Amino acid sequence: MATISQQISEWQEKHSLQWRLAARARLFCSDHYHVSPDRVKFLEFMPVSQAKGREFDSCIAFCLFDLPQNGGRMEAYTKWYTQLTRARSRLLIVTTEAQLAQMGEEIFENLTITKGEKTVNAVERLNYQNPKEVTDALGWITELTSSLDTSATGRQGLREIILEGALQSDPILYYDLYYVLKSYDISSQETMAIEADIVNLLFNNAELQAPLKAYFEQPEVEEVPRLQTLIYRCLGQSWQAAEIAQSRKQSDPGTYQEVMAGIQQDLQHRHLPLEADRLARFYGLETSTNKFDNASWFKTSDKLIPLLKNWTEEQLKVG
Template sequence: MLRKLSQEVKVVCRAGVEPPSWPEGIVRIEAKRTKGCEYEGCVLFRVFAGRGEPTSDELFLWYMAVTRARSRLLIVATTEEIDRVGRAVFCKAECEFIPLTEAPRAAAWIGESVSDVDVTEIRGDVEQRILAACRKGRPFYDTYEALQLAGANHVNFGRDARDALRDHPEKALLQEAEKTDCAYLRTLLFWAAGRSWQAAEQARRLERRDQPTCHGLVRAIAADLAKRGLPYEAERIRVCAGLPSEADYPYPEALGLPGPLVVALCQAFENSISDLEEDH
């Protein structure tokens, strides 16, 4: 995911002045969020849109936008927008005016310069890209790291990712799980495949690294089981993760035993019989 973002064209745009949809291979960044950022090359898309004399805020935004590129800058603007800035300004800067007929050449030129991007500035975009990959059944292997850098909530996102992955066959999800050792991603894949116990086991691997996410995922998996009419299994998931029990159940000692529920209950029943025999 992060490598893909670094290879895509960075497009700085102005809120409210955007096309209905963006093509693939584009990282859209709102102009006002680019302060302090630098890109090897980027596109300014209609940043100069507006009417009349520019305000001081607009002038600051323009300056900030045009100084983001280190080596290559492509400005996409209408004739009216160029005139609003002043055509002489662009001529003085020795800018090349490229007609629309040569857009492919301009796109190829800017595409040659790639750079990293601060994913905290495009959190929503990062989440949507990862969800799109999940819908295709091919999640990014650095999903956890990308979400962490973007400042996203791993638990809330995990629920959405699970729903997106559920549309794929169990076999395909398990095959994807075999391709990665990422505990977070394996949690989502097992969860989507209906393997709640295995999902919880993977979530527990995150405890030392990220306890809030670990416990949050375990609770979410348990809540999912409870909604499916499996409250005892839900309680086992929580207890085995070291979380406090939320209700009183018969044979509470079985809650902490791993393995199939029937086996755990039988073991707990046998233990209770043995205790009774010893008492008598």
């Protein structure tokens, strides 16, 4: 179980996939309830149906006892059970007096825990009309350091979250992307597919050139060569990406092979097979096509450039 520290900067918070996935408190709500994640800091809204079989450090049960008027009580009880048993450490219940009366307030009155030699009530009732109590409660429920849910259910939607960040008007490329993918035991093929999706989303967009280049100014990005290669690929700078990958060939040959294969795929996708083969031959990699006589091309390339130069000059004179 991987953990995430709370002591991070605002930039790190925005660009950390760990932080995005390990939102420190889950607020369980109706499947039809939606809210922008930017509106509420430190909370992740999660439909009850998505919480089954999962556990989190801190949870908020919202409108827990809202019984349906016409039947469906068994389903309501099932949702109650799900919401009340997801929290490993702390649970904040938000409800009304009427809803609480439906469930029976007495169920919370005899819950106790032992602290040292003392036995104290496990449940503390708050006055929602008291601003200080509300503020203290929100601080209490969000102060725990959370852990990444690396279970099979926790991996659901991971790819969508990553691509959702890339689709922002100011694209988010998570500096800890590869750490998280490794923590979730994502395969090499899946990792390469995610990279290809990101490149396809961001490539050839002039408006994104500046924000993408700005990533190179961040110390966190400087420490992740593979992320640097991904940014260069998004910028269409395949040779720069290959140069960085080459610098890691000896220390991380597996990643080197994956990145170089991804760069070649980028060029093929852009209908540049000759450029893909030229890059492959330059770095001693297997070429992807035998359609052209590339060996002959390379043997004459040193003479071809001056010939073209002379021919161009002659044409200009004629013109």
